[in-house]
Amino acid sequence: MTTNVARLAADVGVPLDELRDWSVSQPDEFWASVSRLYGPRWSTPYERVRGTDPTGPESWFPGGRTNIAAWALSESHPETLPALRWLSEDGAAVRLTRAELRAAAAEIGHRLRGLGIGPGSRVGLVAAPHWCGSAAVLGILAAGASCLPLFSGYGAGALRDRVEAGAPDLILVQGTTRRKGAEHDIAAPVRAAVGTLPRLGVITLNTQGTTRPGDPVAWDVDELITSRAPWAPAALPSGAPAIVLFTSGSTGLPKGVVLSHAGYAHQLASEWRLHLDLREGDRVLWPADPGWVVGSFTLLGALAGGAELTLLDGNPAATITRHTDFSDVTIIGGSPSFLASVAQGPEAYGLRPRIIAAAGEPFSSEAWAAVERSLSGNRPLIINLCGGTEVGTCLLATLPYDDPPKTGFGGPALGVDADVVDDLGRSVSDSLGVLVARNSWPGRAIEVFNTPDGIDGYFRRFGGGVWSQEDLALRTSTGWFVKGRADEVLKIAGRRVGPSEIEDVALATAGTSACVAVDATVDGHSVLIVVVESAPGADTDVLAQQVSAAIEGDMGRPFRPFWTGAGPNLPRTTTGKLDRRTVRNEVRASIASAKGTTATQALRAWMDTTTLTTTLPSSAARHPRRTTMNTIDWDRVQRGLERENHRMIWRPYGLPTVSDPNRSSFFEGEVSPRWDVPRQMAVSVAITGAFFQHEQNPNQPITPREIYEEARAVAAAGASTVHIHVRDDKGYNTLSADRFREVIVPLKEEFPNLAVDGCLVAALDGEWEQMKEVLATGLLDAVPLNTAATYVGDALFAKPIPVILEKARLILESGAKPIIACYTDGDISNADRLLFKSGLMHSGSYWCLLPALPGCSPMATPRQAFEGLLRLSSLIREIDPEATILVCAAGRASTYLVTAAAALGLHVRVGMEDTVWTWPHRDDLVQSNLQMFQMAKDLAGLLGRDIPDHAEYRSLVGLAPASVPAKG
Numbered sequence: 001m002t003t004n005v006a007r008l009a010a011d012v013g014v015p016l017d018e019l020r021d022w023s024v025s026q027p028d029e030f031w032a033s034v035s036r037l038y039g040p041r042w043s044t045p046y047e048r049v050r051g052t053d054p055t056g057p058e059s060w061f062p063g064g065r066t067n068i069a070a071w072a073l074s075e076s077h078p079e080t081l082p083a084l085r086w087l088s089e090d091g092a093a094v095r096l097t098r099a100e101l102r103a104a105a106a107e108i109g110h111r112l113r114g115l116g117i118g119p120g121s122r123v124g125l126v127a128a129p130h131w132c133g134s135a136a137v138l139g140i141l142a143a144g145a146s147c148l149p150l151f152s153g154y155g156a157g158a159l160r161d162r163v164e165a166g167a168p169d170l171i172l173v174q175g176t177t178r179r180k181g182a183e184h185d186i187a188a189p190v191r192a193a194v195g196t197l198p199r200l201g202v203i204t205l206n207t208q209g210t211t212r213p214g215d216p217v218a219w220d221v222d223e224l225i226t227s228r229a230p231w232a233p234a235a236l237p238s239g240a241p242a243i244v245l246f247t248s249g250s251t252g253l254p255k256g257v258v259l260s261h262a263g264y265a266h267q268l269a270s271e272w273r274l275h276l277d278l279r280e281g282d283r284v285l286w287p288a289d290p291g292w293v294v295g296s297f298t299l300l301g302a303l304a305g306g307a308e309l310t311l312l313d314g315n316p317a318a319t320i321t322r323h324t325d326f327s328d329v330t331i332i333g334g335s336p337s338f339l340a341s342v343a344q345g346p347e348a349y350g351l352r353p354r355i356i357a358a359a360g361e362p363f364s365s366e367a368w369a370a371v372e373r374s375l376s377g378n379r380p381l382i383i384n385l386c387g388g389t390e391v392g393t394c395l396l397a398t399l400p401y402d403d404p405p406k407t408g409f410g411g412p413a414l415g416v417d418a419d420v421v422d423d424l425g426r427s428v429s430d431s432l433g434v435l436v437a438r439n440s441w442p443g444r445a446i447e448v449f450n451t452p453d454g455i456d457g458y459f460r461r462f463g464g465g466v467w468s469q470e471d472l473a474l475r476t477s478t479g480w481f482v483k484g485r486a487d488e489v490l491k492i493a494g495r496r497v498g499p500s501e502i503e504d505v506a507l508a509t510a511g512t513s514a515c516v517a518v519d520a521t522v523d524g525h526s527v528l529i530v531v532v533e534s535a536p537g538a539d540t541d542v543l544a545q546q547v548s549a550a551i552e553g554d555m556g557r558p559f560r561p562f563w564t565g566a567g568p569n570l571p572r573t574t575t576g577k578l579d580r581r582t583v584r585n586e587v588r589a590s591i592a593s594a595k596g597t598t599a600t601q602a603l604r605a606w607m608d609t610t611t612l613t614t615t616l617p618s619s620a621a622r623h624p625r626r627t628t629m630n631t632i633d634w635d636r637v638q639r640g641l642e643r644e645n646h647r648m649i650w651r652p653y654g655l656p657t658v659s660d661p662n663r664s665s666f667f668e669g670e671v672s673p674r675w676d677v678p679r680q681m682a683v684s685v686a687i688t689g690a691f692f693q694h695e696q697n698p699n700q701p702i703t704p705r706e707i708y709e710e711a712r713a714v715a716a717a718g719a720s721t722v723h724i725h726v727r728d729d730k731g732y733n734t735l736s737a738d739r740f741r742e743v744i745v746p747l748k749e750e751f752p753n754l755a756v757d758g759c760l761v762a763a764l765d766g767e768w769e770q771m772k773e774v775l776a777t778g779l780l781d782a783v784p785l786n787t788a789a790t791y792v793g794d795a796l797f798a799k800p801i802p803v804i805l806e807k808a809r810l811i812l813e814s815g816a817k818p819i820i821a822c823y824t825d826g827d828i829s830n831a832d833r834l835l836f837k838s839g840l841m842h843s844g845s846y847w848c849l850l851p852a853l854p855g856c857s858p859m860a861t862p863r864q865a866f867e868g869l870l871r872l873s874s875l876i877r878e879i880d881p882e883a884t885i886l887v888c889a890a891g892r893a894s895t896y897l898v899t900a901a902a903a904l905g906l907h908v909r910v911g912m913e914d915t916v917w918t919w920p921h922r923d924d925l926v927q928s929n930l931q932m933f934q935m936a937k938d939l940a941g942l943l944g945r946d947i948p949d950h951a952e953y954r955s956l957v958g959l960a961p962a963s964v965p966a967k968g
Helices: 004-012 016-025 027-038 068-072 098-114 131-142 156-166 187-194 261-275 293-304 316-323 336-343 346-350 365-374 454-460 499-507 540-555 580-592 596-609 634-643 704-717 737-750 767-777 801-814 825-836 862-879 891-903 929-942 950-957
Strands: 082-088 093-097 122-126 146-150 170-174 176-179 182-185 201-206 218-220 241-246 256-260 283-285 308-313 331-334 355-358 381-387 394-397 418-421 433-437 447-449 467-475 480-485 490-492 495-497 512-522 525-534 563-567 683-686 721-724 755-758 782-786 789-792 795-798 817-822 846-849 884-888 907-911
Touching: 004 016, 004 027, 004 261, 016 027, 027 261, 068 131, 068 261, 068 293, 082 098, 082 131, 082 316, 093 098, 098 131, 122 131, 122 156, 131 146, 131 170, 131 201, 131 293, 131 308, 146 156, 146 293, 156 187, 156 241, 156 256, 170 187, 182 187, 187 201, 241 261, 241 293, 256 261, 261 293, 261 381, 261 394, 293 308, 308 316, 316 336, 331 336, 336 346, 336 355, 336 365, 365 381, 365 499, 394 433, 394 467, 418 467, 447 454, 454 467, 480 499, 490 512, 490 525, 495 499, 499 512, 499 525, 499 540, 512 540, 512 580, 525 540, 525 580, 540 563, 563 596, 580 596, 683 929, 704 721, 704 737, 704 929, 721 737, 737 755, 737 767, 755 950, 767 801, 782 801, 789 825, 801 817, 801 825, 817 825, 825 862, 846 862, 862 884, 862 891, 884 891, 891 907, 891 929, 907 929
Parallel strands: 082 308, 122 146, 122 170, 146 241, 170 201, 201 218, 283 308, 283 331, 331 355, 355 381, 525 563, 683 721, 683 907, 721 755, 755 782, 782 817, 817 846, 846 884, 884 907
Antiparallel strands: 082 093, 176 182, 241 256, 256 447, 381 394, 418 433, 433 467, 467 480, 490 495, 512 525, 789 795
């Protein structure tokens, strides 16, 4: 039977053995062919294959609009075709057709839209490998939101870390599942994790059929399949975020990885249709929790090709054992450890696959032999893949026409210019190096967050646009090999060696089922530690001796292990993957707790006392257990306990009062006096400004009617004052008195006490006279007075000294109040010199701070913002001790900056003039001025501060009594 990759080669007119090189040298033609043959449908065709920014979200297929969920459930495959087969640990099974799965996904998408979830939203998902979790992924994506799947085995702490970093708007969580024969509550740790986080809802996907009708926080999954909600996936830009994943975090903070709709879809198309030769009607068995990249890789890729995916809910080994017959599976995938364990099961569970796909860890010789021996009934192809979450799929792959070496790879994945380089970035062959990619590919992450370097960190090591995957690799004339992670390379006897070289020797020893090689330092010397998992019935002491002897005999005396330990169970993840990092961390921690000759004793104690079971990557994995191995003198601890009679020292000297937070029994007066924070917090709303257009924020008010309506809404809601700019018919700032009248007069008729300040910056010819005309109308109660000479963005914004002084005089003479507007601390100095030392203005003036915009006082981080605000406000207080200070929610700092200002007792300005972003750590655009005011109002209530009404505001800032200006 002709393979898909052979058909592609014939279609593009390239010899099959030259296809790899062609896919790299002609990337536009290759990926266009993938798109045409196997890619998603485009509601708006893309303009070209590659964009101009190789690392930006629109780096692939710019201009196009599509949806990866629509691709996965494409109607090009028959509706009655099986889509999912769910098998549980207790023997239950459910099979869904494509039509049934699409109905469930459509209903979830419909309900999410009803909750306001759509493009720009992010929805978390915590679910076991259950069909409802698969439907939820597709429904979230169809609604236009990005999906943040989280591992269903995390505890509350690990979930809280990731929820805070991932910032979802809502979380869907499966209620319960069964694991190891017992009911497991998935939802409980989720609710515990988010219980302290504000503004985050949790909806339970109830698999038990006990949901009350209409329950807004629990959805009965059985109702989803029968839904008649329309299947209408949102058409999204090619670079729109689709899947947001977290790496394991076992060596530090978990990294957040964002994959795009079009890029990820095309990468999956290449992986499944070309590398794995997927065909319509295939049946795929590849266990994966939705929280890992393999979850979306298998779900979306298999469905898009018209295959049925089998979900193993619960412990994979237990579930497979319960269901026994998998003779209909045509493609089986998983870690080499998992594949080997399945191959060694009873008659290999009837498996006779066409394709065996391995990923997640290096293939050992022993595991390869077991897979070949037991699963070779149909002469299957073993397709070895090497990639990672950040790359979207794989960098190395065996293709169906390759003749790869055992445990190795045929070469780079199609479309990937992979290489092996030394520490200086030079290509190497026949020696260990680092796996890199010298080009870009569609599935690569568009964003990496929760790490200081972001996505740039992958290019930093070698520079020149070279992506470093940090896998330890070897390229020879016979093929490519991965020997572990670059950070796992062993340094023994002055040599660098991959852990798999040593582990393969150990695995060849009878009685060994798994192995981890670790280098550690003992008395200043680098030594080798080997930990093996013994097969059932093996004598662990004898096995340890045999493994040590085998390694020395094969590798040489310098590699004789310092210590070899054997036990029945090494740590594994829930997918059966050996958790090498946990073993390495605990071995090194044990040695660190002992010195010199006691290191072997410490290791023996660790092996005896540590429970080696399935491990769950979490925050705990970053802190290795040292249950019995530490430097504490426990005998001295025991003597101390006896001396203190197991009690704390407590001497209450103020009885009958035990503790009073504000009084002492020894002196009069308050211990904790109240903070000097003003009770009132004025909230000004800056409606539109002069610069932002619909290109920056589609919600920006532009016309006089829009500006009036936005101002009216906030005034009615209780805003203390409003700040007005007006625009001309082209949307540009104008000083037209008629435009100001059109907005302000009806406002003041409805709200007679409302104070309105307006921006009168004369920048063009004729605007100085227009400014004087507006001042003469009496429309404005206050007018900003800039003392700036700075860049704001790409524009120079400088006020000549004569202009500053004359404008100050005109504002004062008009009866309006000047508002001294400062972008930097230099502006404050200018105000001091020109306005205060000259005697033109005096203490008790009104100041407005607008930092954080590009070119203004920098506030690119929380620390810069908080320290910068303290400095700016302190400088003003030194000049003007009685100053009224208003702080704007400006630039990226946005609401966080005014939160700090409110806590410092200052006043705040929010609105659509000063920023387009609602929060500094997200890209959510401001929806309306009313939204921003309501947030400021909530903030004031949270801090116990009152928002002055219109009349109180006038009194607070020293404005004249209100008068309604004439219309003409």
